[in-house]
Amino acid sequence: MPIIEVTHLAKRYGEHVAVRDVSFSVAEGEIFGIVGRNGAGKTTTVECVAGLRRPDSGTIVVDGLDPREDRAELTRRLGVQLQSSALPDRITVREAVRMFASFHGHRVSADALIEQVGLGEKRDARYGRLSGGQKQRLSIALALVGAPRVAILDELTTGLDPQARRDTWELIEQIRDQGITVVLVTHFMEEAERLCDRVALIHGGVVAALDTPAGLIRRAGVGERVTFTPSAPVDRDVLSGLDGVREVVVDRRGRVVVTGDVDVTGTVVAELAGAGVRVTDLRVERPTLDAAFLALTGAPAEAA
Numbered sequence: 001m002p003i004i005e006v007t008h009l010a011k012r013y014g015e016h017v018a019v020r021d022v023s024f025s026v027a028e029g030e031i032f033g034i035v036g037r038n039g040a041g042k043t044t045t046v047e048c049v050a051g052l053r054r055p056d057s058g059t060i061v062v063d064g065l066d067p068r069e070d071r072a073e074l075t076r077r078l079g080v081q082l083q084s085s086a087l088p089d090r091i092t093v094r095e096a097v098r099m100f101a102s103f104h105g106h107r108v109s110a111d112a113l114i115e116q117v118g119l120g121e122k123r124d125a126r127y128g129r130l131s132g133g134q135k136q137r138l139s140i141a142l143a144l145v146g147a148p149r150v151a152i153l154d155e156l157t158t159g160l161d162p163q164a165r166r167d168t169w170e171l172i173e174q175i176r177d178q179g180i181t182v183v184l185v186t187h188f189m190e191e192a193e194r195l196c197d198r199v200a201l202i203h204g205g206v207v208a209a210l211d212t213p214a215g216l217i218r219r220a221g222v223g224e225r226v227t228f229t230p231s232a233p234v235d236r237d238v239l240s241g242l243d244g245v246r247e248v249v250v251d252r253r254g255r256v257v258v259t260g261d262v263d264v265t266g267t268v269v270a271e272l273a274g275a276g277v278r279v280t281d282l283r284v285e286r287p288t289l290d291a292a293f294l295a296l297t298g299a300p301a302e303a304a
């Protein structure tokens, strides 16, 4: 049974339709990505899931609860880290975590949580003095402080440098490894591709596609391209007949370029190995989720 089930969610702000028709379900223990460009309706969707906004129509069930009707119980099972944090600059890391822990009846050890998110050395530092990455880590700690079954993390790595972003990705994986289901909202395709088990692409207030990152790439039909030099001449027709191969080009110097479906490289290399042909100078160009997003929605992911 899914831990989150959203069915035909719709939400407008006055005349403006933010979410037109969104349905998806999240399995327990997965990292589920909600991705889309700015203004696609991602935050509105997760705010409805967290019970912070009332949908105009549609149904939402989180761990068997109705987010609006069962708010008190929901806050015990669902931790939220939303885009803006409203902590006072002078509060220390430990004070903030202890304060939030007290709201939840101290279900986890504040100090252990601070260690877990990598802020052990900063426990007495004031919020206003933390780096962007450290602030994000603290906001993750605050989302986890009630020992939730589900954590919603919204645009967690926006504004972080590449190293801080990678560190945060590791932390998210650790959270999942503890058995917490993670809903990750992002407009970074690389992040979704690297972390998420499944991804809903939201575009214009609807789910344009929902699948694993590899499935979305496959579905978008964006090809993989492999270029190599074989140790002996290859039979073009044999390669062309392989599963997933779309085109084979052999240039005058004998260098081969094969385009095809995702994973075509494995098929081609295995076939050649079977025929006793070695390949050198192998170069593989794999499609990314970014390219799939463009193909599936007709819009670049990062456009404002």
Ligand SMILES: Nc1ncnc2c1ncn2[C@@H]1O[C@H](COP(=O)(O)OP(=O)(O)OP(=O)(O)O)[C@@H](O)[C@H]1O
Pocket: 013, 016, 017, 018, 019, 036, 037, 038, 039, 040, 041, 042, 043, 044, 045, 187
């Ligand atoms: N409180 C509000 N009042 C009016 N319009 C809003 C409000 N919140 C969001 N919107 C509008 O609804 C649309 C969807 O916003 P939402 O924040 O859900 O998108 P998003 O996909 O999370 O975007 P971003 O990545 O920029 O946060 C946008 O056009 C936004 O301007």
